[in-house]
Amino acid sequence: KQYTPDDIREMVSKEDVRFLRLMFTDLLGTAKNVEVPISQLDQLLAGKLMFDGSSIDGFVRIEESDMYLKPDLSTWMVFPWGDEHGKVARLTCSVYTSDGEKFVGDPRNNLIRVLKEMKDLGFSDFNIGPEPEFFLFELDENGNPTEKLNDKGSYFDLAPMDLAANVRRDMVLELEKMGFNVEASHHEVAPGQHEIDFEYDNAVVAADHIQTFKMVVKTVARRYGLYATFMPKPLNGVNGSGMHMNMSLFDKDGNNAFYDENGEGGLSQTAYYFLGGILKHAQALTAICNPTVNSYKRLVPGFEAPVYIAWSGANRSPMVRVPIARGKGTRLELRSVDPSANPYLAIAAILEAGLDGIRNKIEPDEPIDRNIYRMDGKELKLDHIKKLPATLHNALLDLQEDSVMEDALGSHIYQNFLDAKNMEWTAYSQNVSQWERERYLDML
Numbered sequence: 001k002q003y004t005p006d007d008i009r010e011m012v013s014k015e016d017v018r019f020l021r022l023m024f025t026d027l028l029g030t031a032k033n034v035e036v037p038i039s040q041l042d043q044l045l046a047g048k049l050m051f052d053g054s055s056i057d058g059f060v061r062i063e064e065s066d067m068y069l070k071p072d073l074s075t076w077m078v079f080p081w082g083d084e085h086g087k088v089a090r091l092t093c094s095v096y097t098s099d100g101e102k103f104v105g106d107p108r109n110n111l112i113r114v115l116k117e118m119k120d121l122g123f124s125d126f127n128i129g130p131e132p133e134f135f136l137f138e139l140d141e142n143g144n145p146t147e148k149l150n151d152k153g154s155y156f157d158l159a160p161m162d163l164a165a166n167v168r169r170d171m172v173l174e175l176e177k178m179g180f181n182v183e184a185s186h187h188e189v190a191p192g193q194h195e196i197d198f199e200y201d202n203a204v205v206a207a208d209h210i211q212t213f214k215m216v217v218k219t220v221a222r223r224y225g226l227y228a229t230f231m232p233k234p235l236n237g238v239n240g241s242g243m244h245m246n247m248s249l250f251d252k253d254g255n256n257a258f259y260d261e262n263g264e265g266g267l268s269q270t271a272y273y274f275l276g277g278i279l280k281h282a283q284a285l286t287a288i289c290n291p292t293v294n295s296y297k298r299l300v301p302g303f304e305a306p307v308y309i310a311w312s313g314a315n316r317s318p319m320v321r322v323p324i325a326r327g328k329g330t331r332l333e334l335r336s337v338d339p340s341a342n343p344y345l346a347i348a349a350i351l352e353a354g355l356d357g358i359r360n361k362i363e364p365d366e367p368i369d370r371n372i373y374r375m376d377g378k379e380l381k382l383d384h385i386k387k388l389p390a391t392l393h394n395a396l397l398d399l400q401e402d403s404v405m406e407d408a409l410g411s412h413i414y415q416n417f418l419d420a421k422n423m424e425w426t427a428y429s430q431n432v433s434q435w436e437r438e439r440y441l442d443m444l
């Protein structure tokens with residue numbers, strides 16, 4: 001809802017809000033909070049609230065450190081957990097430079113910029129429905145996460161196996177109080193693993209929701225002595241956590257532009273081109289949608305995560321699936337994304353890839369309706385099926401070669417992202433792991 005400054009003032013006094021939590025997201029996807037007392041409200045509403053951007057990783061250089069936070073008033077939300085010091089409300093903010101320009105290194109500003117390109121092509125909304133998965137581990141007596149899972153449940157198990165059902169229900173209730181439309185919540189395949197799905201919304205709201213979602217899930221988990229982690233592959237030998245992204249474009253009349261009653265399989269030409277763009281940029285896209293070393297331990301055969309660059313309307317194994325819903329629910333589901341991704345960057349990159357497909361009329365290859373994992377090397381070659389990058393390093397090399405992905409992030413974020421992630425890879429590749437000692441120490 002679009003609130004005016006006066007609406008905000010009214011809600012502050014009606015709800016007796018004492019603190020404002022100002023949220024924005026850094027390059028790596030970490031939600032940053034600046035909490036100010038309510039006395040700063042007028043400064044904030046006037047767009048004059050300053051903070052020091054140089055302390056934020058990968059954000060700005062020291063010499064341009066003075067930044068302003070300008071709140072997006074439509075993101076107003078009072079946290080349901082009041083405490084003795086008074087209620088806290090949050091506002092998601094855009095970062096501005098001291099010259100009053102939108103800061104190009106702010107991932108949220110960047111997503112809004114890419115959405116303008118979409119509007120220039122005649123669409124009104126990019127809808128995103130995320131399916132975040134997470135694990136619950138027990139906390140030790142010092143409040144630090146352990147590697148001990150809290151249950152032995154499995155997919156769709158019912159109580160008493162699913163001991164975490166109460167925790168999850170509490171998470172859903174808190175999310176609903178914060179305005180989320182939760183569609184489903186269930187135990188996932190691995191022990192201790194869960195999924196909560198909420199209704200799709202336009203790209204910026206969906207990304208804001210993902211950031212709020214993570215915070216709520218972690219907060220509620222702590223109440224139960226648990227730690228919620230969105231690490232893509234925390235355990236060996238069981239499924240990792242993904243964050244499938246369901247997506248569609250709506251046109252100016254609010255119709256789903258991916259749907260065409262008379263199109264092949266009920267999909268429009270727009271949907272096919274968008275899909276073609278995603279497949280074309282899949283490799284570089286992976287660096288942004290799967291941005292950690294650990295992400296690539298999830299993208300392996302045998303654990304329901306995609307490994308090949310392919311699409312299908314019939315089975316769930318490829319990177320892009322077309323769920324059977326048609327009409328308003330017509331969508332593409334990108335299954336490679338994991339929850340370590342910065343949602344603003346991931347969504348901007350996916351959209352830019354799709355728009356490239358539309359602009360350049362990129363036709364996707366034929367769908368692969370067989371189970372790809374059962375195909376042998378020769379069959380895969382005949383079908384020209386390429387693999388997703390196997391490591392962060394390979395994905396970064398692909399990202400370095402993809403100018404459309406540079407457009408998606410803008411050159412400031414693109415460069416800083418590559419620098420930060422290349423450093424992460426270097427640190428990892430120089431570290432001697434326990435696995436290596438176990439494998440080699442007494443063998444060599």
Ligand code: ADP
Binds near residue numbers: 246247331
């Ligand atoms: P799955 O069958 O893969 O488990 P879910 O039912 O868990 O899928 O999640 C489907 C997601 O897709 C939900 O977030 C839902 O709101 C979203 N969705 C539905 N229609 C659309 C659409 N037109 N565009 C984008 N997302 C959509």
Ligand code: MG
Binds near residue numbers: 131
């Ligand atoms: Mg699901």
Ligand code: MG
Binds near residue numbers: 184
């Ligand atoms: Mg489902």
Ligand code: MG
Binds near residue numbers: 133
């Ligand atoms: Mg799932």
Ligand code: MG
Binds near residue numbers: 131244333
């Ligand atoms: Mg899914």
